[in-house]
Amino acid sequence: METLTAKQKQYLEQPKVRISGSEAIVRCLLAEGVEILYGYPGGAIMPVYDELYKYEDEINHVLTRHEQCAAHAAQGYARISGKVGVAMATSGPGATNLITGIADAQIDSTPIVCITGQVPSHLLGSDAFQETDIVGISTPVTKWNHQITKASQIPEIIARAFYIARSGRPGPVLIDITKDAQFEEFDFQYKKCTGVRSYVPVPKTDQAAVAAAASIINTAKKPMIVWGQGVILGKAEEELKAVIEKTGIPAAWTILGASAIPTAHPLNIGMVGMHGNYAPNVLTNQCDVLIAIGMRFDDRVTGKLDEYATQAKIIHFEIDPSEIDKNVKVDVAVLGNAKESLSKLLALLNTNSHPEWLKKFNDLYDIEYNKVIKNDLHPTSEGLTMGEVIKEINIQTKGEAAIVSDVGQHQMIACRYADFNVSKSNITSGGLGTMGFALPAAIGAKMAAPEREVVAIIGDGGYQMTIQELGTIFQNKVPVKIVVLNNEFLGMVRQWQQLFFDKRYASTEMVNPNFVAIAQGYYIEAKKVTKREDLATAVKEMIQSKDSYFLEVCVEKENNVFPMVPSGASVSDIRLE
Amino acid sequence: MATEKQLYTISIYTENNIGLLNRISAIFQRRQINIESLNISVSEIEGVSRFTILVNMTEIDVKKILGQIEKQVEVIKAYYHMDEDTICQESCLFKIKSDLLFEERQIQNIIKESNARIVTVNKVFFVLEKSGRRSEIELLHRELSVFGIMQFVRSARIAVTKDELKITEMLNAFKN
Numbered sequence: 001m002e003t004l005t006a007k008q009k010q011y012l013e014q015p016k017v018r019i020s021g022s023e024a025i026v027r028c029l030l031a032e033g034v035e036i037l038y039g040y041p042g043g044a045i046m047p048v049y050d051e052l053y054k055y056e057d058e059i060n061h062v063l064t065r066h067e068q069c070a071a072h073a074a075q076g077y078a079r080i081s082g083k084v085g086v087a088m089a090t091s092g093p094g095a096t097n098l099i100t101g102i103a104d105a106q107i108d109s110t111p112i113v114c115i116t117g118q119v120p121s122h123l124l125g126s127d128a129f130q131e132t133d134i135v136g137i138s139t140p141v142t143k144w145n146h147q148i149t150k151a152s153q154i155p156e157i158i159a160r161a162f163y164i165a166r167s168g169r170p171g172p173v174l175i176d177i178t179k180d181a182q183f184e185e186f187d188f189q190y191k192k193c194t195g196v197r198s199y200v201p202v203p204k205t206d207q208a209a210v211a212a213a214a215s216i217i218n219t220a221k222k223p224m225i226v227w228g229q230g231v232i233l234g235k236a237e238e239e240l241k242a243v244i245e246k247t248g249i250p251a252a253w254t255i256l257g258a259s260a261i262p263t264a265h266p267l268n269i270g271m272v273g274m275h276g277n278y279a280p281n282v283l284t285n286q287c288d289v290l291i292a293i294g295m296r297f298d299d300r301v302t303g304k305l306d307e308y309a310t311q312a313k314i315i316h317f318e319i320d321p322s323e324i325d326k327n328v329k330v331d332v333a334v335l336g337n338a339k340e341s342l343s344k345l346l347a348l349l350n351t352n353s354h355p356e357w358l359k360k361f362n363d364l365y366d367i368e369y370n371k372v373i374k375n376d377l378h379p380t381s382e383g384l385t386m387g388e389v390i391k392e393i394n395i396q397t398k399g400e401a402a403i404v405s406d407v408g409q410h411q412m413i414a415c416r417y418a419d420f421n422v423s424k425s426n427i428t429s430g431g432l433g434t435m436g437f438a439l440p441a442a443i444g445a446k447m448a449a450p451e452r453e454v455v456a457i458i459g460d461g462g463y464q465m466t467i468q469e470l471g472t473i474f475q476n477k478v479p480v481k482i483v484v485l486n487n488e489f490l491g492m493v494r495q496w497q498q499l500f501f502d503k504r505y506a507s508t509e510m511v512n513p514n515f516v517a518i519a520q521g522y523y524i525e526a527k528k529v530t531k532r533e534d535l536a537t538a539v540k541e542m543i544q545s546k547d548s549y550f551l552e553v554c555v556e557k558e559n560n561v562f563p564m565v566p567s568g569a570s571v572s573d574i575r576l577e
Numbered sequence: 578m579a580t581e582k583q584l585y586t587i588s589i590y591t592e593n594n595i596g597l598l599n600r601i602s603a604i605f606q607r608r609q610i611n612i613e614s615l616n617i618s619v620s621e622i623e624g625v626s627r628f629t630i631l632v633n634m635t636e637i638d639v640k641k642i643l644g645q646i647e648k649q650v651e652v653i654k655a656y657y658h659m660d661e662d663t664i665c666q667e668s669c670l671f672k673i674k675s676d677l678l679f680e681e682r683q684i685q686n687i688i689k690e691s692n693a694r695i696v697t698v699n700k701v702f703f704v705l706e707k708s709g710r711r712s713e714i715e716l717l718h719r720e721l722s723v724f725g726i727m728q729f730v731r732s733a734r735i736a737v738t739k740d741e742l743k744i745t746e747m748l749n750a751f752k753n
Contacts, residue, residue, distance in 0.1 A: 135596055136596075139596060140603045140607065144650045145596070146596075147596075164650055195751065196651075197653075197751040198591065198650065198652060199650045199651075321647070321648070322641070322644030322645050322647065322648045323644075324644070325640070326641055326644070
């Protein structure tokens with residue numbers, strides 16, 4: 001149960017009051033505890049903006065420079081705080097610009113509510129100015145969506161939107177509100193939604209399934225855990241840690257599961273998947289029991305499906321019944337919230353340890369260290385590596401920072417090498433792989449958790465997809481730290497071209513502008529590093545800065561990310577070079 | 578077995594909301610599955626709609642699709658059935674020139690034997706209605722094609738299951 005703030009209570013279940021639809025929208029947001037929202041005004045949403053002006057002391061609307069970034073900022077806000085992020089846009093292009101962020105939130109199960117203005121209801125379907133069927137367009141990428149044409153529908157639908165976005169497996173909800181409904185007056189009263197009769201957010205955990213899982217785990221000789229974001233979304237970090245420590249089972253994570261258990265934990269054996277660690281990938285195909293917790297067997301995790309852990313009994317802890325057997329056929333499925341199911345499981349588990357099995361992971365780690373990690377973190381070649389930049393950030397932030405990464409080589413390096421001591425610290429676009437995600441998401445993350453250090457790690461390609469958000473950072477004085485790892489290439493695509501397309505570098509080389517000058521144009525302190533001896537000082541200066549800071553690091557142009565499970569290969573055929 | 582394509586009837590109980598058809602059909606479209614027929618009507622429960630969808634796919638895929646349908650917020654429950662688990666019917670209308678009714682004695686026999694029903698007759702045309710299994714409708718269509726059909730239309734499959742579906746209990750459980 002969430003606790004309500006005094007401010008929220010002012011707007012909850014008060015006597016009816018006659019106000020406009022647009023004022024009702026703002027009061028609904030306040031009743032839901034929204035303090036910050038991201039958006040961009042326009043014709044069909046102007047009445048709401050007029051109310052936001054009136055309520056500016058109570059709710060902070062942050063003007064992004066593009067609606068896509070309003071959605072990403074809302075995502076960053078949600079990912080670091082566990083609360084619902086809110087984005088707002090006008091009809092037509094404003095609404096369609098949100099779609100990439102919504103699709104990203106859908107595939108990464110991020111709770112956001114997007115509110116769009118719509119042309120007046122009498123113009124619906126007439127190809128009116130800035131009319132687009134945003135409910136139709138957003139249907140396949142939302143958990144739920146709805147169009148409001150009457151002011152009286154506003155409180156119930158917005159209450160439902162927040163409830164659906166945050167409950168069960170979270171996701172994005174879009175509410176489209178016609179302009180006439182925003183103007184219309186009605187008797188407003190807000191009640192929080194506590195249930196929708198056709199919707200079961202959390203399936204019941206079957207005790208028999210838990211018992212079956214426990215008995216398999218208790219007799220396993222070579223068990224392995226792979227956890228995903230479900231652990232973080234379900235607030236089950238402590239339960240997972242307790243399960244791991246009681247049973248001594250080595251545990252690996254998917255990219256979105258990162259940070260749920262501290263990096264340095266002795267049973268944390270690293271990342272699975274295409275650019276994950278060597279040991280958990282190879283040993284996926286040697287374990288006798290694979291325990292998947294709050295993850296969905298994405299193709300980037302499993303590689304070739306019919307050669308994925310076929311020798312193992314598979315147990316799947318999952319909140320979403322449609323994920324069971326979707327990609328990998330499992331032996332035991334335990335439905336429910338990870339926090340509840342893992343605590344039930346814990347009670348049935350025997351205290352155990354698997355020193356010989358764990359040693360296998362450590363032996364393979366040594367191989368990976370010598371072949372890959374050593375050169376990434378302690379390079380002897382002249383050019384800087386992405387890995388040593390991450391290492392330096394680890395040192396300066398002591399692993400306490402939230403790392404917001406974009407998409408590509410730098411993302412894989414950041415997720416592989418960043419130290420995480422705190423949960424909800426790895427904010428990245430996992431499922432959709434949205435370039436341009438990091439800069440706006442970092443804005444949302446920093447504003448949601450101002451006490452945290454937030455470092456955005458971005459490639460030179462993705463940075464230029466949403467570079468205009470430097471304006472938002474400047475105007476709102478958001479002290480995010482921005483690191484661009486510049487290799488003058490769309491590095492991940494270039495890597496594939498090198499490995500699989502005969503080094504035919506089609507449209508991957510980038511001629512870049514003066515990034516430092518651009519940042520300085522937005523009055524953001526900026527520095528460029530090209531030599532190893534300058535790196536540590538520059539990172540230190542960036543972390544010590546109280547304001548936003550831009551650091552460009554020119555890295556080796558044609559470095560590759562390894563290990564790598566080539567597309568279509570089995571996880572155990574992972575390449576080290 | 579589970580990997581062979583065959584016809585499945587999918588029954589979905591839903592709230593009656595605008596946009597849900599779009600949401601459900603998008604799930605089939607994503608997986609490149611052609612819907613053979615689709616019917617939406619009221620159900621035995623007030624305010625609850627029933628979708629009946631006929632698809633040709635493997636059982637493995639139909640299960641996955643069902644999960645993705647069921648997770649939609651406004652879907653109460655979804656089921657899939659094989660033909661032997663249901664009583665299913667389709668309905669069709671034939672519009673045929675009235676002359677033929679009098680000139681071709683054979684037509685009268687066909688109507689009688691097929692249990693088809695004449696809905697209306699005027700000087701120009703008559704309309705024949707037939708409900709039944711797909712095969713019966715196809716047989717009638719073949720027989721009448723010989724004489725010429727002015728218009729033909731066949732409805733989607735509708736089906737009830739032999740087993741009980743406990744939707745009301747499910748909805749009541751929510752209230753408590």
